[in-house]
Amino acid sequence: MLLLAFDTATPAVTAAIGETDADGAFALRASASSVDARRHGELLTPTIQGLLTESGLTLAELDHIAVGVGPGPYTGLRVGLATGRAFADALGIPCHGVVTLDALAFATKRTEPFLGMTDARRKEVFWARYDDHLTRTGEVQVDRPAEIDTEDLPLIGDGARMYADVLNTQAQEPHLPDAGAMAELALLRLHRGEELPEPVPLYLRRPDAVEPGAPKKVRQWVK
Amino acid sequence: MSEPLILGIETSCDETGVALVRGCELLGDSVASSVDQHVRFGGVVPEVASRAHLEAMTPTVRRALDQAGVTLADVDAVAVTAGPGLAGALLVGVSAAKAYAMALGKPLYGVNHLVGHVAVDQLEHGPLPKPSIALLVSGGHTSLLLVNDLATGVVSLGDTVDDAAGEAYDKVARLLELPYPGGPPIDAAAQRGDSKAIRFPRGKWGDGTYDFSFSGLKTAVARHVEDAERQGVPLVVADIAAAFQESVVDVLTRKAVDACVEHGVRTLVISGGVAANSALRALAEQRCAEAGIELRVPRPRLCTDNGAMIAALGAEVVKAGLPPSSLDLATDTSLPVGSPLAM
Numbered sequence: 367m368l369l370l371a372f373d374t375a376t377p378a379v380t381a382a383i384g385e386t387d388a389d390g391a392f393a394l395r396a397s398a399s400s401v402d403a404r405r406h407g408e409l410l411t412p413t414i415q416g417l418l419t420e421s422g423l424t425l426a427e428l429d430h431i432a433v434g435v436g437p438g439p440y441t442g443l444r445v446g447l448a449t450g451r452a453f454a455d456a457l458g459i460p461c462h463g464v465v466t467l468d469a470l471a472f473a474t475k476r477t478e479p480f481l482g483m484t485d486a487r488r489k490e491v492f493w494a495r496y497d498d499h500l501t502r503t504g505e506v507q508v509d510r511p512a513e514i515d516t517e518d519l520p521l522i523g524d525g526a527r528m529y530a531d532v533l534n535t536q537a538q539e540p541h542l543p544d545a546g547a548m549a550e551l552a553l554l555r556l557h558r559g560e561e562l563p564e565p566v567p568l569y570l571r572r573p574d575a576v577e578p579g580a581p582k583k584v585r586q587w588v589k
Numbered sequence: 590m591s592e593p594l595i596l597g598i599e600t601s602c603d604e605t606g607v608a609l610v611r612g613c614e615l616l617g618d619s620v621a622s623s624v625d626q627h628v629r630f631g632g633v634v635p636e637v638a639s640r641a642h643l644e645a646m647t648p649t650v651r652r653a654l655d656q657a658g659v660t661l662a663d664v665d666a667v668a669v670t671a672g673p674g675l676a677g678a679l680l681v682g683v684s685a686a687k688a689y690a691m692a693l694g695k696p697l698y699g700v701n702h703l704v705g706h707v708a709v710d711q712l713e714h715g716p717l718p719k720p721s722i723a724l725l726v727s728g729g730h731t732s733l734l735l736v737n738d739l740a741t742g743v744v745s746l747g748d749t750v751d752d753a754a755g756e757a758y759d760k761v762a763r764l765l766e767l768p769y770p771g772g773p774p775i776d777a778a779a780q781r782g783d784s785k786a787i788r789f790p791r792g793k794w795g796d797g798t799y800d801f802s803f804s805g806l807k808t809a810v811a812r813h814v815e816d817a818e819r820q821g822v823p824l825v826v827a828d829i830a831a832a833f834q835e836s837v838v839d840v841l842t843r844k845a846v847d848a849c850v851e852h853g854v855r856t857l858v859i860s861g862g863v864a865a866n867s868a869l870r871a872l873a874e875q876r877c878a879e880a881g882i883e884l885r886v887p888r889p890r891l892c893t894d895n896g897a898m899i900a901a902l903g904a905e906v907v908k909a910g911l912p913p914s915s916l917d918l919a920t921d922t923s924l925p926v927g928s929p930l931a932m
Binding site: 405407408410414415425447448449450451453567574575576 | 763
């Protein structure tokens, strides 16, 4: 089973092609990442093109697509989701969503509890608690770092790194998600027969928009 | 040999538009609008529009394909709005277009939204005479263009120096307590009003340029409303709407016809959302007839933002043999009109 995974929910643009055999053994066929928070739209498809060239594969050979659903800064996040949905539509294959923090957590291979955190801008972080690298406990949240009860657990991710002072803890690697881990996680779940979620963005905040005040009612109108 | 089938994708503002065009023939055209979600904010909220584009993108592609009775495998090239427009909104369409083009193994063309508004007229009235003058009036743009060739030769003659004409309509509608978007309710109110009842200023009238200004007009309407209020005089909405509209369309049509005369051009195209305005159409028809100019105004559905305009321009760009955009194509929120194709 061949799967293309990518994520644009953090400053990283990361993409990978992974494969599992009939027994579920995972092999990474190609992967590439770069960090440029302002150029997700320019970098993603050329990065995927590079993976195909490197692996000698074609898009037509893919069985699944997995894309990071965030949370993450919205403009970049939508690049991945729009790309994944369009690929799936054109290729006639399923596109699944993977929570970006779950991919970050999976890459740690940790067997003890920890928190994953990514930058949410506006002095906040997106975060979630994990019992181990495969098990998230509760929903992903967005909060100011100082308001988070870290339970003195290890902290991973660039959100933890940015606010190490406030959190009083040194952040652990990895800081940014890697699509190789995302591909492995998605294939593991597919192999286990689990239903993967739809590629729907985790915004966690409402759009910033203010309704204008009510118009003054002192005027006399002839309508 | 039949002409190539172009898939056009437009997401520069609040309409997700997808269409299929072959030459000058529109085969399928689907638009999903998020305008209802912006009404309570009195204007387009970029993040709301971007979210809506992502949700509407692939379903709109499907509807356009179904309407055209073709499949993605039939598509020969993908054209997408690269700019100008809202950054986050443009990026959804460009990202999807790149994925479609790459998955189909077909060339990608990032094209100019403004030039698309002119190109769309070919779907209704056939090939555009060369050269033509185009007046683009919408909520985001007010431009006068000399169109030597849609794919390679568009020159900007003038632009608004402040508000776009459609923006002025929205702001004045708000002053008059009429709903958003302001164009249709002001047009409707103006039908019952006397445009000579109040004399509002004509921005940049007779200044020797082809530029426009609507900010002073908006302020003049606001002053008129405030003065009447202070004096306790009832405000006649129909008259204010008619006089405001008269000021807008007077300047627009006069400068457009002047440009035709100066450049010896016999064809004027008026497009963009405001081209649906009845007063603009009426005065343009009258002045073009007097000057012996052929007026071409696409039907309202084609004047507003849609995928058809992008596919129509894509067809011109392919026909001109221009090189496709690369996969690292960037969006350009202020792509100049002189660049029909973004590289």
